[in-house]
Amino acid sequence: MQAFKNLDAVAAPIARxxxxxxxxxxxxxxxxxxxxxxxxxxxxxxxxxxDGRERDFILNKPSYRDAKIIVAERNFGCGSSREAAVYAxxxxxxxxxxxxxxxxxxxGNSLVNGLLLVVLPAAAVTALIGALEAKPGARMxxxxxxxxxxxxxxxxxxFEIDAYRKRCMLEGLDELAFTLSQRDAIKAFEARxxxxxxxx
Amino acid sequence: MPQSQSAGPRTLFEKIWxxxxxxxxxxxxxxxxxxxxLVHDGSRRAFEILAERGLKMARPDCTFAVPDHYVPTTxxxxxxAIADDEARAMVTSLTRNAAEHGFTLFDLGxxxxxxxxxxxxxxxxSQPGMIIVCGDSHTSTHGAVGxxxxxxxxxxxxxxxxxxxxxxxxxxxxxxxxxxxxxPGIAAKDVILAIIARIGAAGGxxxxxxxxxxxxxxxxxxxxxxxxxxxxxxxxxxGLIAPDDATCQYLAGRPYAPKGAxxxxxxxxxxxxxxxxxxxxxxxxxxxxxxxxxxxTWGNSPEDAAPISARVPDPAAYDNVERRDxxxxxxxxxxxxxxxxxxxxxxxxxxxxxxxNSRLDDLRAAATVANGRxxxxxxxxxxxxxxxxxxxxAEAEGLDRIFRAAGFEWRAAGCSMCVGVNGDLVxxxxxxxxxxxxxxxxxxxxxxxxxxxxxxxxxxxxxxGRFTDVRRLLAN
Numbered sequence: 261m262q263a264f265k266n267l268d269a270v271a272a273p274i275a276r277x278x279x280x281x282x283x284x285x286x287x288x289x290x291x292x293x294x295x296x297x298x299x300x301x302x303x304x305x306x307x308x309x310x311d312g313r314e315r316d317f318i319l320n321k322p323s324y325r326d327a328k329i330i331v332a333e334r335n336f337g338c339g340s341s342r343e344a345a346v347y348a349x350x351x352x353x354x355x356x357x358x359x360x361x362x363x364x365x366x367x368g369n370s371l372v373n374g375l376l377l378v379v380l381p382a383a384a385v386t387a388l389i390g391a392l393e394a395k396p397g398a399r400m401x402x403x404x405x406x407x408x409x410x411x412x413x414x415x416x417x418x419f420e421i422d423a424y425r426k427r428c429m430l431e432g433l434d435e436l437a438f439t440l441s442q443r444d445a446i447k448a449f450e451a452r453x454x455x456x457x458x459x460x
Numbered sequence: 461m462p463q464s465q466s467a468g469p470r471t472l473f474e475k476i477w478x479x480x481x482x483x484x485x486x487x488x489x490x491x492x493x494x495x496x497x498l499v500h501d502g503s504r505r506a507f508e509i510l511a512e513r514g515l516k517m518a519r520p521d522c523t524f525a526v527p528d529h530y531v532p533t534t535x536x537x538x539x540x541a542i543a544d545d546e547a548r549a550m551v552t553s554l555t556r557n558a559a560e561h562g563f564t565l566f567d568l569g570x571x572x573x574x575x576x577x578x579x580x581x582x583x584x585x586s587q588p589g590m591i592i593v594c595g596d597s598h599t600s601t602h603g604a605v606g607x608x609x610x611x612x613x614x615x616x617x618x619x620x621x622x623x624x625x626x627x628x629x630x631x632x633x634x635x636x637x638x639x640x641x642x643x644p645g646i647a648a649k650d651v652i653l654a655i656i657a658r659i660g661a662a663g664g665x666x667x668x669x670x671x672x673x674x675x676x677x678x679x680x681x682x683x684x685x686x687x688x689x690x691x692x693x694x695x696x697x698x699g700l701i702a703p704d705d706a707t708c709q710y711l712a713g714r715p716y717a718p719k720g721a722x723x724x725x726x727x728x729x730x731x732x733x734x735x736x737x738x739x740x741x742x743x744x745x746x747x748x749x750x751x752x753x754x755x756x757t758w759g760n761s762p763e764d765a766a767p768i769s770a771r772v773p774d775p776a777a778y779d780n781v782e783r784r785d786x787x788x789x790x791x792x793x794x795x796x797x798x799x800x801x802x803x804x805x806x807x808x809x810x811x812x813x814x815x816x817n818s819r820l821d822d823l824r825a826a827a828t829v830a831n832g833r834x835x836x837x838x839x840x841x842x843x844x845x846x847x848x849x850x851x852x853x854a855e856a857e858g859l860d861r862i863f864r865a866a867g868f869e870w871r872a873a874g875c876s877m878c879v880g881v882n883g884d885l886v887x888x889x890x891x892x893x894x895x896x897x898x899x900x901x902x903x904x905x906x907x908x909x910x911x912x913x914x915x916x917x918x919x920x921x922x923x924x925g926r927f928t929d930v931r932r933l934l935a936n
Contacts, residue, residue, distance in 0.1 A: 277786055278661050278761045282900045287881050291530070291546040294505060305902050310888070333782055335662035335695060339898060340879075341597040343505070343613035361665050364631075364697040365597055369613035386782075422629060424487040436513070436615075439623045442483055442491065446625055449482040449493055456479075459718035459726040460495050460590060 262374045263432035264404050267356055269328035271400040271412070272318050273389040279332055280339035281366060285348040287340070298344055299351035319352075323397025331358045331388050331400075337366025337377075346373045356402045358409060360385050371425055372435060378402065378409055384417045391415070404429055469736035472702050473633055473668045476608040476733070480591045482625055489627045496585055496607075497620050498594035499525035499563065500576045504553045506595060506617035507561075516561075518624040523563035524585050524716075527551045528575045530882050531568055533844050533871035539568055547881065561621075574847020574873040577601040577815035581685060582847055584714025588703035588730040593620055598815045598897065600691040604684035605711065606703030606733055608668070611692065631666055631697065632742035635735075637673040640749035645931040647825060648683030649817060649895065649914035651675070651747075652690040653755035653765040659745055661763040664696030667743065670735060671701050675749035681710040682821040689816045690897050693762040702734035756802045756927050757899045757912040759790035764899070765912065766802060768929045774798035793901055794909050795889070802927050805911070809892035810841035810922040811904075812868075812915050814878035817895035818846030822915040823854050826895075827862045829919035829933055835867035836925030841918075842869035844876040844884075868922065880905050893921035 289301040306317045314320045319327065330336075330349075336359040337345060346369045349357070355375065360382040362370075370377050380388070391412040392398055398412035404426065410416045427433060439446075453460070470478070483491040497519070510517070517523065530547045531537065539555075542548035551568065558565035566572035572583060577598050580586035588606030593599060595617040602609035612626065620626060636655055656663070669691050676684065684701045691699025701707075708727060711717045718726040753767035764787075766773075775788040775798065791798065796805070812818070812826050823845065835841045843863050845851040851873055854860055860870045877884040878896035880903075886892045888907025895918050896903075899910040913921065920930040 275782070275785070276789065277782055278763075280761075280898070280900045282898070282903050286902055286906070287879050290502060290881065291544075291550050294508070305906050310906060335665065338661060338695060339597065339692070339900060341595060341611040341613050343615060346613070361662050361695075364665060364695070365611050365613060365692075368616060372613075372615040422488060424485070424489050424629075427487075435627060436619050436622060439491065439619065439625060439627070440515075442625075443623075445483050445491075446493070446623060450624075453480075453493060457589070457726075457729065459722035460587070 261372065261432045261434060264374060264376050264429040266404065267328055267402040268399055270324060270326050270397055271329035271331055271392055272324045272327040273392040274318060274330055274332040275389050277333040278335045278338055281337055281342050281345035281363070282339055284337065284345040285342065290342055290344050294347065297351060298347040299353065302348040302352040321396065328353055328355045329358065329400050329402065330354055331385060331392060333385065334360045334382065336362050338363035341365040343369045346370050346375050350375055358385060358388060371428060374429065374432065376402065376404060376429055378419050380409065380417055380419050387411065387415070469738035471633055471735040471739040471741060472606065472670055472700055472733055473608060476589055476591065477630065488629050490630060491625050492591055492628055494593050494620050494624050494626060495522060495590035496592040497523045498576050498580055498592065498599070499523060500529060500596060501527035501531070501550045501554045502529045503595045503617055504550055505614040506621060507553070507557045509615065509618035510621050515622040517563065517621050520561050520563040522624065524580070525554060525558055525563055526566045526573055526576050526579045527554050527568055529875045529879060531874040532882055533874045533876045533884060535872060537568070537872055571848045571852065574850065575815045575818065575875055577689065578818060578846030578850065581605055581681065582714070582849060584711050584717030587711060587717065587726070588707060589733050593626065597692045598689050600697065600699045601685050601689040601815055603688040603691065603698055603700035604681060605707050606700060606730065608698055608700060610697040631668045634664060634667040634669045634696065634743040634745065635741040636669055636671050637744065637746040638671070638675040638749050639673040639746070640675055642675055642749045642752060645754060645916060645934050646752055647914035647916060648679055648686040650752050650755045652687045653757065653762065653912065654747060654752045656690065656694045656762045657765040658747065659694055661693060661761045662695045664691060664694040667696050668698040668700065669694065669696045670741070671699060676701060677704065680821060681706055682819045685819065686816055690762065693897055703730045754914065754917050754930055756917065758794065758796060758802060759787065760793060760899055760901050762897070762899060762912060764790060768802055768927060770802055772796045772798055772800045772802065803929065804926065806891070806926045807839060807893045807921050808890040809886050810839060810918050811877040811892055811894040811896065812842070812918050813844030813846070813876050814896035815846065816897045817915050818844060818850065820850050820853055822895065823850070823859050826915040826919040827859045829916050829930060830866040830868065830923060831862045833866055833923040835922045839922055839925055841867065841922040842871055844871040845873050847873045866923065877904055879903065886910070893918045893927065
């Protein structure tokens, strides 16, 4: 996993709640191999019509084509557990998403792939979206070490992040390698568990 | 039996969590041991990650697999007959991985094949007090037997394959209590849609939900599976129901349930699992069972659910700008006019199936409505049992004949039109009454318009051609 680098990048406001992972990447692309370029499938049916023509969608607008940040309303990434939703955002170039809440499974999937999810109160997100809509193509800042997001109007918001998550993101830590180092503890647990619940 | 690791009253969730904690770190993360790992034909990426890292599976003996997402549901089906090369490769990769790693697979052609969340309880693989995970968000289903079960992504699946564990931050607890008696014709599906309409699609984010109350206890395990299944639609990764006599009776004699002395030992443990009377939950919500009517969704989030007597909402009636815009977008996509009675909305398709509503009780409820009636002109309706065993059982009691006589298609088991990756799709602009779990934009196919309902309500829509209060048909 890549370590998170601070961002000063174009941010696209997606001013809607409940952006589900079916919208982020439609199910028919889940059969594609990981190296298929999932960026092309990002918001596929919102970006393109059935003939492949571009729809009126924010990421199609010239000022947002280089967006690396998305700001959205509550429950972004809800629904299906498909990790391809994170692959699609990542391959497209998105490195951070700011919202008042996220789908729990999407939240876990983002962490292991280096995509930073920033949770801010709904009022702060509304203000960030307002500032972006006032200046299409404006940039925002994300500083993970300082735990701050700077809006298009220069206003800074502090966000909370779990210490573990922050460290993983900053150092690009590999969770699986760490767990494998805990093999003895797992073996000991297994032995105890098998005695306590032999039917399992 | 596991030792109690903390004094004081505990919830069902806390008991399971504590008995599976391998390592607890100061940063709040807990390494949890996984008792059952369920795998399906969408799990290929996780095995690739395992191979890329040169790792072996930790516990193939605790891993159970079944192809469900990409399998055809047509009669006489076979893997070779899957026309799409990439879809076929998803199914064959599961067969190959099972052979290579040695886990249990109920492959296409095996009577135990079906939707992974139907197979687990049906085979007795899913049991009270277990931690169960699967690379599918509807893994919450298994909480209905008193397990702690949740969906994970491919990287987490690979982590479980390699270590049989997962790192988790402890979620908060939410108890949803439904007391009272459900009215005639009211199904578990109506209950969970009413709950989601109340707390919202993000209402359970960061929580494990325990469903409690007399109306929940009165439900058979099948109905509890429907409730827990849609916990994720309320934003909660996991939903649980305390194991009771109904749970134990349901599991007794199932192929992978404990046997003999171990059954007695397991039973004693299961009886200790329900939340202690004085246990505290972080949040509490309650609904009165008597208030719940047959529900229909009108929008593109499961929270957009209303009683059949309601009308399509008017976006202008919402003060909240976010909500107003979301409703306007949903009505535009769904092709609905504000103020239209839900009972006036005509349907093109009816789908009875999915991990939410494809069990024998669901099929019986739909068949009761379909019996002696005909699918309305211009409506295409199909029934997809949740497993081949359910299909056989339904056929043994003649449900297939009732459905066929009414004009429904009777299919073989799989996820089918809930997610459409096997080619069972709703065409753009068509409106589908569906017993599945997601009415998202494009979920059943690009441009498809999905309305979530119970099996009885789906059958009522099929035979009348529009959403109809099923209680009217049952009264006749």
